[in-house]
Amino acid sequence: MENAVYVGLSQQMALKRHLDIVANNIANMNTTAFKVVRPLFQEYLQEDPFKDDIAFVQDYGVYHDRTEGSFTDTGRPLDLAISGDGYFSIETDKGIRYTRNGNFKFDPEGYVVSAAGDYLVDDRNGRIQVDLTNPNIEISSDGTVNLGLEDTVKLEIVRFDNEQLLKQEGNGYYNANGVQPLPSENARVRQGSLEGSNVTPVLEMTTMIEVMRTYQAAQKLLDAEHEMQMKSIEELPAMN
Numbered sequence: 001m002e003n004a005v006y007v008g009l010s011q012q013m014a015l016k017r018h019l020d021i022v023a024n025n026i027a028n029m030n031t032t033a034f035k036v037v038r039p040l041f042q043e044y045l046q047e048d049p050f051k052d053d054i055a056f057v058q059d060y061g062v063y064h065d066r067t068e069g070s071f072t073d074t075g076r077p078l079d080l081a082i083s084g085d086g087y088f089s090i091e092t093d094k095g096i097r098y099t100r101n102g103n104f105k106f107d108p109e110g111y112v113v114s115a116a117g118d119y120l121v122d123d124r125n126g127r128i129q130v131d132l133t134n135p136n137i138e139i140s141s142d143g144t145v146n147l148g149l150e151d152t153v154k155l156e157i158v159r160f161d162n163e164q165l166l167k168q169e170g171n172g173y174y175n176a177n178g179v180q181p182l183p184s185e186n187a188r189v190r191q192g193s194l195e196g197s198n199v200t201p202v203l204e205m206t207t208m209i210e211v212m213r214t215y216q217a218a219q220k221l222l223d224a225e226h227e228m229q230m231k232s233i234e235e236l237p238a239m240n
Contacts, residue, residue, distance in 0.1 A: 007055070008222045014041050014057040015215045021062065022208045025199050033081075033100035033172060034197040036065040036204075066163050069196040077137055078104040078112065081195040082157065086187030089156040090173065091119040091127065098158065098181070100195055101172035106135060116171040122153040141188045159184040 018039045028034040040060040071081050080102030082088070087098035097118070104120055107113045112120040112128045119127045122145070130137055130147050138146040143155035158181035160166060166174040 007057075008218055010057045011218050012215060012222075014039075014059060015211055015218065017059050019208065019211050019215070022204055022211065026201065026204050026208070029197050029199040029201050029204075031172070031197050032103055033069060033195045034199065035067075036197075036199055037168075038063045038065060064164060064166075064168070065198060067198045069198040071190060071193045071195055073193050075192050077139075077191060078106070079192055079194050080104060080139065081190040081193040082187050083190055084184070084187040085159045086157040086184035087159070087174065087181075089121045089125075089158060089181075090114055091121050091125075092116075092173070093118075096121070096125075097169065097173035097175060098166070099172045099174065103194060106130070106132065110135070112137075114171065116173075118171075121156055123156040124153075125156070126153070128153055128155075139189055139191045141190070143187075143189050155189065157184045157187045157189070158182060159187070 021037050021039050025036050040063055042058050042060045043055050068083070071083070080088070082100055082102065087100055088102060090097045090099055099114070101114070103115050104112050105115070107117065110129045110132045112130070114120065122128055123143075128145060128147075139155070140146075143157050145153050145155060147153065160176070160179050160181060162179065165177060165179045167177040169175055
């Protein structure tokens with residue numbers, strides 16, 4: 001009886017984790033370049049030499065759906081979107097981070113920075129700065145930035161062989177987490193556009209309802225198991 005309760009509890013813990021992830025997806029349905037997260041679970045077998053093995057549910061990790069979101073034209077020259085496999089490189093206090101959120105702006109010194117105030121860098125790992133008296137900036141599809149007077153730099157757009165190894169952080173950043181970034185050859189920069197979230201609200205709401213119903217069904221099984229235990233406790237003394 002105790003094993004049945006433990007198995008049921010492991011299922012409920014997995015379902016709670018699933019529900020939290022779905023809720024986070026829904027909360028970020030309007031977040032620029034947000035990617036849907038899916039939970040991964042696996043069976044954990046507890047071996048018993050005298051009985052059948054007991055199968056529990058184990059939280060294995062998460063999977064990021066890297067499908068492109070839809071592109072929205074904004075007309076702002078510092079709104080950038082990447083079409084294809086690639087990430088912008090950002091200099092932060094914690095080191096280089098990577099993002100597809102191209103909502104950039106100028107800081108007071110003319111540097112191109114992210115919404116969080118971190119620096120967009122070029123392919124030489126340098127910060128990109130313009131003269132604020134002539135702030136016009138043109139960026140071609142290959143990432144070449146025309147700063148005026150024939151002065152150009154090129155954005156560092158990178159890709160990863162296994163994007164699932166990237167560690168998600170705040171502000172839409174990803175930590176390479178030891179994974180080697182590679183130059184992205186097929187990525188194209190779209191100036192004046194932003195990539196939207198790839199969250200499908202209807203699908204996420206449907207998933208949330210399914211998870212909640214499964215959780216309730218698991219709770220009913222646990223309640224039935226508890227009633228059986230209480231009934232056994234009440235009847236066993238009478239049999240003696």
